[in-house]
Amino acid sequence: MSVTAAQGFSAAGVAAGIKQNGNPDLALVVNHGPRLAAAGVFTSNRVKAAPVLWSEQVLRGGAVSAVVLNSGGANACTGPRGFQDTHATAEKVAEALNAAGVAGGEHNAGEIAVASTGLIGVLLPMDKLLPGVESATAALSEDGGEAAAVAIKTTDTVHKTATAGQDGWTVGGMAKGAGMLAPGLATMLVVLTTDADLDSATLDKALRAATRTTFDRVDSDGCMSTNDTVLLLASGASGVVPEYDAFAEAVRTVCDDLARQLIGDAEGASKDIRIEVINAADEDDAVEVGRSIARNNLLKCAVHGEDPNWGRVLSAIGTTGASFDPDRLNVAINGVWVCRNGSVGEDRELVSMKEREVRITADLVAGDASAVIWTNDLTADYVHENSAYSS
Amino acid sequence: MSVTAAQGFSAAGVAAGIKQNGNPDLALVVNHGPRLAAAGVFTSNRVKAAPVLWSEQVLRGGAVSAVVLNSGGANACTGPRGFQDTHATAEKVAEALNAAGVAGGEHNAGEIAVASTGLIGVLLPMDKLLPGVESATAALSEDGGEAAAVAIKTTDTVHKTATAGQDGWTVGGMAKGAGMLAPGLATMLVVLTTDADLDSATLDKALRAATRTTFDRVDSDGCMSTNDTVLLLASGASGVVPEYDAFAEAVRTVCDDLARQLIGDAEGASKDIRIEVINAADEDDAVEVGRSIARNNLLKCAVHGEDPNWGRVLSAIGTTGASFDPDRLNVAINGVWVCRNGSVGEDRELVSMKEREVRITADLVAGDASAVIWTNDLTADYVHENSAYSS
The missing domain is CATH 3.10.20.340 (ArgJ beta chain, C-terminal domain)
Known part of the structure; x- marks a missing residue:
């Protein structure tokens, strides 16, 4: 189910070769609209990874047409070069989506969020990541949510997805994270999607209310990540404008479900x-x-x-x-x-x-x-x- | 060397049977004067053990004639009964010292500090502890500092002592602790003695200055104890009134030495x-x-x-x-x-x-x-x- 449970989204997960073990390591989630509304919540760590700095800027516009996520490297503490790499990744996604004629209008880098997870202090292998973006674009599918959830795993033993919704609209999501967040050095990445027809201000309100009592209250090891990112994208593809309370509750339910899955899969934990x-x-x-x-x-x-x-x-x-x-x-x-x-x-x-x-x-x-x-x-x-x- | 390195002090360490394994578990340190000046620093944890609550009161008077310390039980979170047990222990020490005619004047419970370390939430076996006070009194010796240092060990693998001083006066001390302090659930107990001829206000100033940059900056596991206690007793037996700066530096040196020994013996640590x-x-x-x-x-x-x-x-x-x-x-x-x-x-x-x-x-x-x-x-x-x- 994952991020493609809601109408108007496609996704993919591929092995770009960023991870040395050959496991899937690059995920792409595309919003085909008609809306491109989005909201995001990021780590409060003052040492922020390049993709967090980038995506915070993107989210200020309230519109996200695609999210590209990689495991195998956090691109944190990588200086100006790391930020350039994130920028180049967003540009490459826009270029690949436009070249492939992927629906959702003309894509531009300023509306493409980037998230990374893995080791801090190591530059990403861009010679592998950029071709991987093309492979992921080619692999985009309305059933691609599971593959995307698999591709963002690091030390996770299982991939994590959840859905909720009612009356013709759906909220779906995926998460990775096995150390922790709010707290969370092993970095939590979460992408939620919905086909509800809501603007970014409404999404932001519902997302902040949900994370405050779910992800923010999961504290596996007290270590706050440089990369934590939670995004909520709305396509409006259902054409339904839900009641705010019902929508907020659905977002909270999905966040709570994913947060519990994170705790249940925390590194080395037995309780x-x-x-x-x-x-x-x-x-x-x-x-x-x-x-x-x-x-x-x-x-x-x-x-x-x-x-x-x-x-x-x-x-x-x-x-x-x-x-x-x-x-x-x-x-x-x-x-x-x-x-x-x-x-x-x-x-x-x-x-x-x-x-x-x-x-x-x-x-x-x-x-x-x-x-x-x-x-x-x-x-x-x-x-x-x-x-x-x-x- | 330990707490009997300075003139005017005797000490003992005995096995009272508080520890089930039969190891030494009760220490007694007596100040024979002519001064009974003292200062103390205690845990900042708001959940304080009974002996901490007791000794804080004792130290307010600025005079301590003896310190009784037990391992094998922290007497923390033991309610009114636990406080009564601490009080009874101080009374017993005064009675035993007076009965034995131990020098240092007429002893009274209000000048006897108590410290405990071990498991939280368990009442002390008073039927063993009180007779142990009599054994310890009988064993008091000017060479008893090492035995006292051994008797306050819990998970410590070695006992910890240190000395410093100059020109006819000495500062000596013992410590236990293997988890940690300031931070420190495994509880740090430290007793320092000196034969310098100083009042309690001077001792307090030197002790607070020393602990601020030594024990307070040792953070083995981030867990703050309910029992941390650092005492400094002065007998004045050397008849020397040292320069404040030289004395404060000697106190700092002993604290720093003991603090490093605590870190070096922290539970399970390899670095x-x-x-x-x-x-x-x-x-x-x-x-x-x-x-x-x-x-x-x-x-x-x-x-x-x-x-x-x-x-x-x-x-x-x-x-x-x-x-x-x-x-x-x-x-x-x-x-x-x-x-x-x-x-x-x-x-x-x-x-x-x-x-x-x-x-x-x-x-x-x-x-x-x-x-x-x-x-x-x-x-x-x-x-x-x-x-x-x-x-």
Whole structure:
């Protein structure tokens, strides 16, 4: 399904030879219109990859006719040459689409978004990437969404797609990412498409609302990417103008589905940890506490060892500036309140942590706001995968 | 040498049976005067262990006649009962010292500091700890510093002591800690002693100045303890009143020595990483950037793999609010400037990372302030040790 679930889009995924192992590494998604509306959300890392700097500019125009994505190299920290390479890639896509007479009007580089993922600090092999754009253009298909999702994988073990929608319109998407985002050095790339007939301002509003409570609350390893990119393109091909709330909910559903798939496939992880902070004074407090828990390496090790070590949860809460009284904190692990009033609660032997999903609930007893953050355990496999990545 | 290197102190370390493996687990350090001046620095974690809450109160008086320390249990998150246990421990020490007629005047619980380390959320076995206080009192000796240093070990593989001084006065100290501090869930306990004739205000000033640039800049795993305690006791037994600057430098030297020993013995670590941030706009920026690099799990894995992955350094810098231009950042690893102007610099093949110590230099090109933060690599052994700790 993926990015071609919605009408008005074609896509392709090919092996351009950027990856040395010969796996697919170049994806192309084309919007055939009649609309070319688009919105985007990018990494907040101040060290931004060349394709992020480029695509931020493209998105300012609110129109995107195509997205070209490569795995096998992040094109981050590559200086002026890296930016020139991104620009050349967009020019090449426009040229190839025009030469092939691909529907969607006259393509120009200023409406072509670029996304890259892989190692930082390495220039892309343009002698392979540019011919790959021609191959991808030739391979474009209304069924190409799966192939595109496969081509953007790096250390992902599976490709990730999702769809939602109703009443004649659809939202579809694909994602890659196996380390993480918001947080996310292993870089998250997401492309969502819809055939709903909506303008870029509406798309932007729905996309920002959705990412705020989905991708932004997935924190696998606390490491923020230089390349994170989430794009939403609308073709208007369904001719349907959905109610905003229904559309926003569909976008949120697809984002949430993809975000969960990212956590479920995080590098080396054996557990998906759902951290729910309840009864916080406000949502910011809930998110701050959730993120502090999610980034506590000792807790992540404990979860890996299926050890209901609630002391590490309290220790993480204690480092935040959130409103709470240490002597009133409650913590449940998989529903067992092992910590009550900041001290020993129910018997920790009652907690079973055999399942992949582990639920931690932190009750701040300070208000009525809440938030959910997802993370993973810390494992020897994570260490192995990330100590051998570039060498 | 340890805490009995300075005149006017005795110490002991005994096995009270708090640890199930029968290893030494109770240490006692007594100040015989003539002065009982003291200063202390404690964890900034808002979830504080009972002994921290107790000792903070004791230190307010500026006088400490003895310190009792136990390993085998942190007495953190143990509620009112835990605080009562700490209080009872201090009372027991006063009673035992008075019964034994230990020099230093009439002891009272209000001048006895308590420190604990070990698992959070478990009550201490007082039926073993209190008799242990009597054994420790009986074992007090002017040569007891080493035994005390051994008795406060948890996952430490070696005990840690250091001394400095001149012209008839000495500063000596012991430390435990193998996860970390400032940051530091595996809890750092440090006791420093001196025979210099100084008041508590002077001790406090010297201690805070020393910890700010030593223990506070050691960040092994980003996890802040509920129990971190650093105490400095002065007996005045040398009768010498040193120059403040010379004394402060001796305190700093001992703190720095112990801090380096903590990093060198961090749980599961195979590398000690010295992160120096140079040319920062101010010291706060330098510390913020250094800490962000020190806490980046992906970088810590890369160092473990002896991979000079400077992209992960830039990615960590990019998450901070410090003053810098991403296109002017320079990064050296073991002296090789692998990143220049935010992009590829010298050949990464020139970097050798075989030695245990790895030096990362981040040049912000934004001013003339600098700071050094120490951390460790992230290893499968760290995961193993911390996923099996309490189970």
